[in-house]
Amino acid sequence: MMVGKKTVLVVGASRGLGLALAEEYSGRGWRVIATSRGPSAGLEKLCKRYPDTLEIETVDTVDLLSVRALGKRLEGRTLDTLFVNAGICRASDLTPLQVNEQDFIDMMVTNALSPMRVIEVFHDMVAETGVIAAMSSEIGSITNSTGFWELYSSSKAALNMLMKSFAAHHPGDSRALLLVAPGWVRTEMGGQKASFDISESIPLVVDVVERSAGTPGLRFIDRFGNVLPW
Numbered sequence: 001m002m003v004g005k006k007t008v009l010v011v012g013a014s015r016g017l018g019l020a021l022a023e024e025y026s027g028r029g030w031r032v033i034a035t036s037r038g039p040s041a042g043l044e045k046l047c048k049r050y051p052d053t054l055e056i057e058t059v060d061t062v063d064l065l066s067v068r069a070l071g072k073r074l075e076g077r078t079l080d081t082l083f084v085n086a087g088i089c090r091a092s093d094l095t096p097l098q099v100n101e102q103d104f105i106d107m108m109v110t111n112a113l114s115p116m117r118v119i120e121v122f123h124d125m126v127a128e129t130g131v132i133a134a135m136s137s138e139i140g141s142i143t144n145s146t147g148f149w150e151l152y153s154s155s156k157a158a159l160n161m162l163m164k165s166f167a168a169h170h171p172g173d174s175r176a177l178l179l180v181a182p183g184w185v186r187t188e189m190g191g192q193k194a195s196f197d198i199s200e201s202i203p204l205v206v207d208v209v210e211r212s213a214g215t216p217g218l219r220f221i222d223r224f225g226n227v228l229p230w
Contacts, residue, residue, distance in 0.1 A: 008082075009079050011061060011083070013036060034054060034056055062110055080126075082132045084119060090107055119166065128174045130213060134179055139152070140181070180205055
């Protein structure tokens, strides 16, 4: 183990925002444990740039046994930050009447239930002054909803509710609990019509997560640290 280096576990780092998180933390000198469900050319390439500080782990977040197995493999490690990014978007422009039920179920399991299972498994591995973050979305705000991507946004609203419940079940926890909205970013999931490039989002996301270390409590925030309405 390298003395003095902070450690982050980025769950869901095979591509897009998660891969960008792994790259950003690596560039800042962190020890990074990055997970992927299967082989990731992006992570393999990144590992060649940071062979001494980047580790790649395999986990399928929707498979609880897989999550528990990862927990066993990392047993005894201390995480300064846990960042759960795994998520999918399906049938984004459809209505509840139009959507295939399985697509909706898959989004709910992948985007809401599974991240919270990861957080529950790894909670005690996070340093007492550390940060537990989950990638949410501005459109997960019920207050601000315009009906855009209503099915995907409902899965993020469900994530927010589950994280709020988690916080309620852990009163007095010294860790920061963050739901982070990165903005509408141009990725495979976000699409090319999105407002921001990854480089305009992820460095700010990491900044706000780092600033939150040592400040306990639950916050739903954007990449600038502004509090968003539930």
